[in-house]
Amino acid sequence: MSRLLYRLGKAAALRPWRFIAAWLVLIGVVAGLAGAAGGALHDNYTLSGTGSQRATDLLEERFPALSGADARVVVHAESGKVDQAALATASGELRKLPDVSAVDPPRPSADGATALMTVRYSVPVTELEPKPTLDLLRGATGNLDDAGYQVEFGGQVPENVTAPGGVAEAVGIVAALVILLLAFGSVVAAGLPLVVALAGLGAGVSGVTLLAAFTDVATTAPTLAIMVGLGVGIDYALFILTRHREGLAAGLDVPESVARANASAGLSVIFAGSTVLLALCGLVLSRVPVFMTMGFTTGLVVATTVLSAVTLLPAVLGLAGRRVLRRRDRAAGAKISVESPKVRRWAEHVGRHPWPWLLAAFTLMLALAAPALGMRTWPSDASSEPTSNTVRQAYDMVEDGYGAGANGPLLVAVDLTKTDRSALPGLSDRLAKTEGVTSVAPPQVSPKGDAAVIMVTPEYGPQDERVTGLVDRVRADALPPGAEVTGLTAVYTDLSRVLSDRLWPVIGAVVATSFIMLMIMFRSLLAPLKAAVMNLLSISAAYGVLTAVFQWGWGASLLGLPHSVPVSSFIVLLMFAVLFGVSMDYEVFLLSRIREEWQLHGDARASVSTGLAATGRVITSAALIMVVVFLGFAADPGLVIKQMGVGLAVAVALDATIVRLVLVPATMSLLGRANWWLPRPLARVLPDIDLHGGAAPAGTAEREREPSPA
Structure with a gap:
């Protein structure tokens, strides 16, 4: 491998424009394909073998109106009560939206100052475009805004909207440039690692977008891939550049110095990148699709940054010549203290x-x-968002008007081919008597009569440590054969255990x-x-x-x-x-x-x-x-x-x-x-x-003649 890297580095340094042109073509082709045929990002939280997944599968098969995504419209009046006629008008507009299967009747709070409408979609949240869907919800409830009510949005669809990125990446790039400039004292030397890292990053991220056309890619996967790819990409280029500067300081000509740097530091880059890839491949063992996509998308970006470090960097180093050194160090015979x-x-x-x-x-x-001995792991929800966010305001309004548990109700799905319909009243009674349950809604039966759903409102919020025990009690003590529990809290419980x-x-x-x-x-x-x-x-x-x-x-x-x-x-x-x-x-x-x-x-x-x-x-x-x-x-x-x-x-x-x-x-x-x-x-x-591609590293001969340290 090191001999191949030595030859590759020397060829790139001697013919830089060929390699640079090849990279420009590669980035252009991949970016063009991503723009023309790239797919949308989708989160896939399938948890095979868990109770919540079995309940979800049952609802998708027999009660599709309750199996898709949901959104919550929370309406609050600063004084008095929310007008029912205005709610009815908004409800009618919401039913006309694309993919909406039903809108639950407005549910007033005890004091009437708050009303909650649940919008149910016929497709999962991963098949909806979050931002446009939220905009449609805002448009459908415009009459409530005009009437002076506070209208906020919660549930799966609004919580799936992500804020625009780019600030963190820009901060990282500027900071990296400043650090490199201080370390090397040369604008060329400081800029080259960034250019090479961004080239690999661009090809990798475009590849992720293209990959999304063929498989599910998590919504956070590109951000994670950029985070890791930007960091390691700059580092990989930096290590090869540093070894090249040592070679120039030792008197090597530019092509030979680039070749030896690529053979030695480049080999370390290959092995370092391989360890990152192997570690990311370990996420496949989680068997959770969203983690698997985070692993292979980040791995794709790391692979392209490694490739750019050992192919594109030698070319630009050959083109830059001795300008990677400080001006005062370019004089013949000048030595650099490494x-x-x-x-x-x-x-x-x-x-x-x-x-x-x-x-x-x-x-x-x-x-x-x-402190990690007392770590509690739990998925984040809307209560972790800033108070200025609409999903956080909706969360707080629901908690104030209906109790903490209303933000994370349990859905008990019952297979009526395994449990008789006459058993539903008894099931509702057992659920109501379960410790930690505030209320139980009447059972809803599917149109064909082969499935039923009972909504259970817990006493605790979704992030409360007691909800895990509540889910366990419901499953152990209340459910008949063919019944399972799903909903936000149940999914969180199963997800935490699967990952653990x-x-x-x-x-x-x-x-x-x-x-x-x-x-x-x-x-x-x-x-x-x-x-x-x-x-x-x-x-x-x-x-x-x-x-x-x-x-x-x-x-x-x-x-x-x-x-x-x-x-x-x-x-x-x-x-x-x-x-x-x-x-x-x-x-x-x-x-x-x-x-x-x-x-x-x-x-x-x-x-x-x-x-x-x-x-x-x-x-x-x-x-x-x-x-x-x-x-x-x-x-x-x-x-x-x-x-x-x-x-x-x-x-x-x-x-x-x-x-x-x-x-x-x-x-x-x-x-x-x-x-x-x-x-x-x-x-x-x-x-x-062989770490040096068949050639001794720069300065070896001189060091070998020195006596070994005592």
């Missing part, structure tokens, strides 16, 4: 006193991870495959094992910080949240897969350089300090860029993306500081030569990867 003396001195200090620093860092990471049950298989698969990848690359058992343990430690610490910030509410108001919220059920599984892959990036680049020094001198401790010193500046810059990019997404209005941004930023910051500067030098100094131990049977089987 090492950080401060990092070297720090690494040597930690290496001489490994135990105190190891214990201190380990204690700090465990302290940060401790499938977390450990995903963790096992991701850790195992990443370990094997690193073992192949570094021909070692302990180095990959150490990397896996360090990553698990930093991920646990990120979970702990998320719990403190969101669930404990320590930073909720700063992030635009009205109050503390549970950690989203999506986050634990999704963040693990993304974080494990992203965190491995720094391990791959750092261990590659340490192994390089080890192979040159055979001094375990000195190789660690030299490797850290050589990569200190570039990894710090790369990590800082990632942290800024991810924190930019913490401003996203969507709670899942917000929590992902905070979690990823925290984990990367810990990886680049506590893990890289303390835990890595301490543990590798203690292990010594054992870092690179590999049993002979494995050594004979595993491939021996």
Whole structure:
């Protein structure tokens, strides 16, 4: 692979316009196809084998009028009561809207100041365009606005409307440019990683849109893919660029320097990207369609950024020539210091006193991870939205007028081919007597008489910790054969349990495959094992910080949240897969350089300090860029993306500081030569990867003539 990358890098540097033209054609073709034949985004929350899914399937088959999406129109009068004639007019207009199967009669609150109308659609929410559908709802209720009533919208359709993006991406790009400019002192060197990353990102995101024409792609998948792709894309280009600058400083000509950088750092990029892809593939084991689409769409964008780093970047580096260096460094014979003396001195200090620093860092990471022991995961709902949002105002109005449980009613679906219709009154009585139930509506029977639905209003809101017990009691004590429970609260309960049950298989698969990848690359058992343990430690610490910030509410108001919220059920599984892959990036680049020094001198401790010193500046810059990019997404209005941004930023910051500067030098100094131990049977089987494409890295000859450090 490294020899191929060496030849590829040299060819691109010698014939840059061919490669640049090929990329322009690729981006144009994919973007054109996406614009002409791309599909719409759809969330698929099918939970095969769960009670809520069986109930949903029964309703879709026998009671389609109640199986589709819903929207709630909440009308409130500041003084007096809501006029029934105005409600009737609005109800009639709502029935005329496309895909509307029924509009429930207006339900007044006890004081008459609030009225609730539920609009039922004949299709699931994934088949409706959220923004245009919400606009139609607003138009149909215009007479209520004209009459001076406050009209707000809740339910599945309004809650599926996402705010326009782009701000977080722009903030991340500007911040990355500033950081790169300060690190390299050259506008050309600062701009190239961004250009290359954006090219890969553009091709990947267009591919995601094209992919949506053939399969379901979650509505948050493109945002997640952009978040991860932008961060890793800039980093991958940055690592290759840095190695190229070292080659130029060592006296190599531009094509040879580009080729060697692509062969060495490019190989690390391939392996780092592969670990990210393998980690994302672990989401397939969740067997939840929305997670699977997030995995393969993000993987597609990561793959295109890797491809742009090893094909497009060498071309633009060849075109830029020596302009990637500072102007004062372009003079013949000028040397560039690629090492950080401060990092070297720090690494040597930690290496001489490994135990105190190891214990201190380990204690700090465990302290940060401790809040995760009390983490409560639960899907977000409208109560987590800002108070200015219509779905949040509708939520609060319903809670004030009808009670907290009215925002998350249970729907009991009864198969009347398995349960006699005469049993429905008794079922309603049992449901009404169940602890935690406020009211039970009369049963509704399907037109063919083969199914019935009973709406149960809980005492608790959808995010209340007691709703899980209520769902369990209803299922265990009240339901006859052929009856199941669905509705928002029941779906949330099943989703949380499914994701919790499938977390450990995903963790096992991701850790195992990443370990094997690193073992192949570094021909070692302990180095990959150490990397896996360090990553698990930093991920646990990120979970702990998320719990403190969101669930404990320590930073909720700063992030635009009205109050503390549970950690989203999506986050634990999704963040693990993304974080494990992203965190491995720094391990791959750092261990590659340490192994390089080890192979040159055979001094375990000195190789660690030299490797850290050589990569200190570039990894710090790369990590800082990632942290800024991810924190930019913490401003996203969507709670899942917000929590992902905070979690990823925290984990990367810990990886680049506590893990890289303390835990890595301490543990590798203690292990010594054992870092690179590999049993002979494995050594004979595993491939021996050439990191330099058949050519010694820049500066090797000079270093080999130096005496090995004591």
